[in-house]
Amino acid sequence: MARHRYLVAYDISDPVRLRRVAKTVEDYGERIQYSVFLCDLSRADLAELQWRLNRVITTSADHVLFVDLGIPSQVTFEFLGHRRPLPPTGARVV
Secondary structure, three states: OOOEEEEEEEEOOOHHHHHHHHHHHHOOEEEEEOOEEEEEEOHHHHHHHHHHHHOOOOOOOOEEEEEEEEOHHHOOOOOOOOOOOOOOOOOOOO
């Protein structure tokens, strides 16, 4: 099953839920900013991550953004300022 690289960003209003969301997304990808992750996900991984996050967030107060960037090896980034290394492409084994 083909993986796509997703940018996952969130805005969570409660500190306890914020930590739970961060821990959950860390299982699937790597943090590139405080509330922004890069995750290489299959469709099944994406569905599982969304299901897990829906169990944590309060939908009336929080939101999570998923941006499909495409096939990981074809995604490019440009940086201004201090450049952090990007995670390697491919599946994440936990």
